[in-house]
Amino acid sequence: MIVLYTDFGNNGPYVGQIKNVLVQRAPGVTLLDLLHTAPAFRPQLAAYLLAAYVTEFPEGSIFLCVVDPGVGTALREPVVMQADGRWFVGPNNGLFNVIRQRAVASGLWRITWQPMRLSASFHGRDLFAPVAAQLATGETPQWERMPEAQGAVAPWPEELYQVVYIDDFGNVMTGVRAASVTESTVFQIHGHCLRHARTFGEVPVGTAFWYGNANGLVECAVNQGSAAQALAIKVGDAIFVS
Secondary structure, three states: OEEEEEOOOOOOOHHHHHHHHHHHHOOOOOEEEEEOOOOOOOHHHHHHHHHHHHHHOOOOOEEEEEOOOOOOOOOOOEEEEEEOOEEEEEEOOOOOHHHHHHOOOEEEEEEOOOOOOOOOOOHHHHHHHHHHHHHHOOOOOOEEEOOOOOOOOOOOOOOEEEEEEEOOOOOEEEEEEHHHOOOOOOEEEOOEEEOEOOOHHHOOOOOEEEEEOOOOEEEEEEOOEOHHHHOOOOOOOEOEEO
């Protein structure tokens, strides 16, 4: 199974072009769209969100991940990472940092394979998709193992006290794992204090609260409303504990 995670959005031709490469090079392999509205141009925010989802997928899954503002430059290298039995193909710009930090076992390889056609701005199609297809069909890509000390762009905190995603309902996901706080924790954002509730129906309609969402992240919400709109929240905003 190849799982797609990008900031390309749900409109435009980009995801379709990547899938065209995968279908041709890895026929019969299941393709799954996890998310194409990852935080645009924000690898760090996208990294904490990605890490919340991967454990739901079986070992052997291949994640093709593209949040890559440095595409076509020397600012980052193309890599393959293995972490706890799952594969990740994408840019070495921090997108895989959190998964690697939390993994029991991991390895990192620099992609040395070069396609005949490599555009400057679409490595998702021209480089990462063919390499993901090679892994899916049992082929070993052309790569070189990177030392354990390499790979992390910077030491990142275990929990990220920022907004990493806002869904279509206006629910606000953070980079904080619910297991790292207690139900007595009060979160502050833009001057608003949010207390814990287990689920939406436990608070009155229109009330803002926080809860541990289905993927284990602290999420801010408004019962039958939009937390993003009501609290004027946007992706990247900081949250605080009081």
